[in-house]
Structure formats: structure tokens, C-alpha cells
Amino acid sequence: MDSYVRNVGGVSPYGYSWNAGVLEINKWERNIVLLIFKYALKDNLSPHKISQMLNEHKLNSSRKGKMWTYKTVSYLFAPERIKFYSGYTDNKRGNWEPIITTEMAAELIRKKIVTTSGKRPHIHKYLLTGIGRTVCGYCGGNITSVLDKTKSGVNRYYYCSTRGTYGSTRCGESKTFPMSRIDEIILRTIETQISNITEIEKWTSVFYKKRDRQIKTKLDILDKKISASLKDTTNAKSSSSSMASRNRISDLMIQKEKLIEEKLDYYNFAQLTGSQIERLHLNKQKELVIACIKRIQLFNDKIIIDFPFIINKSGRSSITKEY
Numbered sequence: 001m002d003s004y005v006r007n008v009g010g011v012s013p014y015g016y017s018w019n020a021g022v023l024e025i026n027k028w029e030r031n032i033v034l035l036i037f038k039y040a041l042k043d044n045l046s047p048h049k050i051s052q053m054l055n056e057h058k059l060n061s062s063r064k065g066k067m068w069t070y071k072t073v074s075y076l077f078a079p080e081r082i083k084f085y086s087g088y089t090d091n092k093r094g095n096w097e098p099i100i101t102t103e104m105a106a107e108l109i110r111k112k113i114v115t116t117s118g119k120r121p122h123i124h125k126y127l128l129t130g131i132g133r134t135v136c137g138y139c140g141g142n143i144t145s146v147l148d149k150t151k152s153g154v155n156r157y158y159y160c161s162t163r164g165t166y167g168s169t170r171c172g173e174s175k176t177f178p179m180s181r182i183d184e185i186i187l188r189t190i191e192t193q194i195s196n197i198t199e200i201e202k203w204t205s206v207f208y209k210k211r212d213r214q215i216k217t218k219l220d221i222l223d224k225k226i227s228a229s230l231k232d233t234t235n236a237k238s239s240s241s242s243m244a245s246r247n248r249i250s251d252l253m254i255q256k257e258k259l260i261e262e263k264l265d266y267y268n269f270a271q272l273t274g275s276q277i278e279r280l281h282l283n284k285q286k287e288l289v290i291a292c293i294k295r296i297q298l299f300n301d302k303i304i305i306d307f308p309f310i311i312n313k314s315g316r317s318s319i320t321k322e323y
């Protein structure tokens with residue numbers, strides 16, 4: 001690797017090397033480009049997370065053995081760069097071998113991982129928006145954010161998105177929710193759970209054992225019903241009764257599949273690491289909220305937080321915080 005030639009064209013684009021004035025694929029770098037795109041398309045990882053993964057696997061950025069950063073990863077997602085990797089520039093086919101197909105390029109561009117200038121889009125600047133976790137406690141509507149600039153300063157609020165709809169009578173009860181107090185409560189609550197994680201893992205595993213026993217009982221009953229229906233199908237005297245029992249079997253199979261899925265649903269505690277959440281970067285904080293909270297319901301005077309694990313001895317998985 002690394003046998004690129006400095007050429008009139010400058011430093012070769014990542015994934016390629018210059019060879020006698022011709023861009024040639026650099027196999028090592030091409031594999032990394034493909035891995036980066038796979039992380040984004042299949043695993044939905046952010047450029048930040050991708051850079052961490054690559055560094056963890058010692059797949060250093062390149063040429064000077066530098067570590068990846070979210071900036072160097074983001075750069076590959078700039079629409080012009082994606083087109084280049086599919087063999088095009090300015091909508092014209094170039095004379096280099098593409099690394100990705102035009103379909104893959106289109107999919108990557110559709111995903112809008114970075115803006116046209118190659119920067120990361122900053123759409124969700126607030127802890128609880130854009131994470132698919134926060135809802136209005138009154139109507140279940142999405143929560144959005146609002147800035148209120150006054151002489152004394154800037155106040156930020158969350159509010160129910162259906163409340164602002166003109167002429168809407170929905171959600172008359174919800175007021176605006178003070179952002180800084182709510183964010184603080186959420187971060188403190190997460191911190192408490194993380195500091196108590198050993199106990200939480202114990203309670204959760206007790207819950208899983210009990211749940212799995214109940215599921216096993218239900219599965220046994222379903223299996224009996226299924227074999228009974230199978231017998232019915234074989235012994236059916238008419239085609240309509242045979243059809244009926246076949247339909248019954250497929251219903252039972254669907255129920256069985258759902259139960260098996262439920263049985264396999266275990267929370268991955270390994271994702272809950274780190275401490276001093278208040279000092280983390282906002283994106284990191286958001287990742288933690290996504291990882292350890294199932295749902296946040298905002299009310300005018302309280303917040304109900306649902307967790308994907310058990311948080312106390314009596315088997316509860318939600319908590320109410322007044323503010």
C-alpha cells in the first residue's frame with residue numbers, strides 16, 4: 001500500500017493511488033472506503049461512531065498513519081465525493097475504476113449524512129429532540145423545541161408539536177416545558193441508573209427468567225394447539241374444514257414467532273458505559289439517552305421515564321419525576 005505518486009492532480013483521493021498519471025485503486029484503502037459506507041448504510045452509524053470503530057480496529061486513516069476523526073470520515077460522505085467513488089464527476093463518467101455502484105451512491109446521497117459542503121448537519125441541537133424517545137404526555141405527539149428571546153436572555157422550551165397547529169383543539173392542556181430543567185432531570189436520572197447498574201442487571205435478569213418461564217408455558221400451549229390443528233388438517237373430511245385448520249395453524253405460528261422474538265429481547269448492558277454524563281458532548285449524551293431510555297413523556301408538572309430494563313427490586317421499569 002501507500003505507493004501513491006504525487007501528481008499534477010495533487011494527493012490522490014482516498015481509495016486511490018496515482019500510477020504514472022493514472023488513478024488506480026488502492027486495494028487496502030478501497031476496502032476501508034467500502035467498510036465506511038457499509039457502516040453508514042447497514043449499521044446506521046454516524047461519522048463519529050465510524051471513526052471510533054475504525055480506530056478501534058486499528059484501520060488507521062491512511063498514508064501518514066493518522067487516526068480517523070469524524071471530519072475525515074464525514075468528508076467521504078460529501079455528495080461530490082460519493083459521486084466520484086461511483087465513477088462520476090460533474091455527471092460525467094471519468095476514466096478511473098469506480099469503488100461503488102451508482103445505486104449505492106444514490107442511496108448514500110439520499111441518506112444525507114453530511115451537507116453538500118461535507119460538514120455534518122446540525123439539525124437537532126437539543127438533548128431530547130430527534131431521538132425518537134420524547135412524546136407529549138397528554139396526546140402522545142412529538143416534542144419539538146422553541147427559543148424565547150427576551151431582554152433578560154434566551155429561554156429554551158420543549159413543546160408538543162400538535163399544540164401549535166392552527167385551529168387545533170388537540171392538546172389544549174399542554175404548556176411549554178422548560179428545557180434546562182427537564183434536560184437536567186433526564187441526565188441526572190441516567191447517571192443514577194448507570195451508577196446502580198450492577199443491581200439493575202440483577203433485577204433485570206430476575207425479570208427475564210420469570211418472563212422466559214411464562215413465555216415457555218405459553219409456547220408449550222401453542223405447540224399443543226398446533227399439533228392438534230395438524231391432526232385436524234389430516235383428518236379433515238371436507239376441503240373447507242381442512243382450509244380452516246390450516247388458517248388456524250398459520251395464526252398460531254404467527255403467535256409463536258412473536259413469543260420467540262419477545263424471548264430473545266434482552267437489553268445489552270455493555271452499551272451503558274462511561275460516567276460524568278453532564279460533561280459529555282451533546283451527541284454523546286443523546287446516544288446515551290437513546291441507549292438507556294425507552295420513552296419520555298412530558299407533562300406540565302412531571303416527567304414519566306420508561307427504561308428498557310428493571311430499575312428496582314419490585315420489578316418496575318419506569319419512574320415519575322416531578323419538576
Ligand SMILES: [Zn+2]
Nearest residue numbers: 136139160171
Ligand atoms: Zn400534546
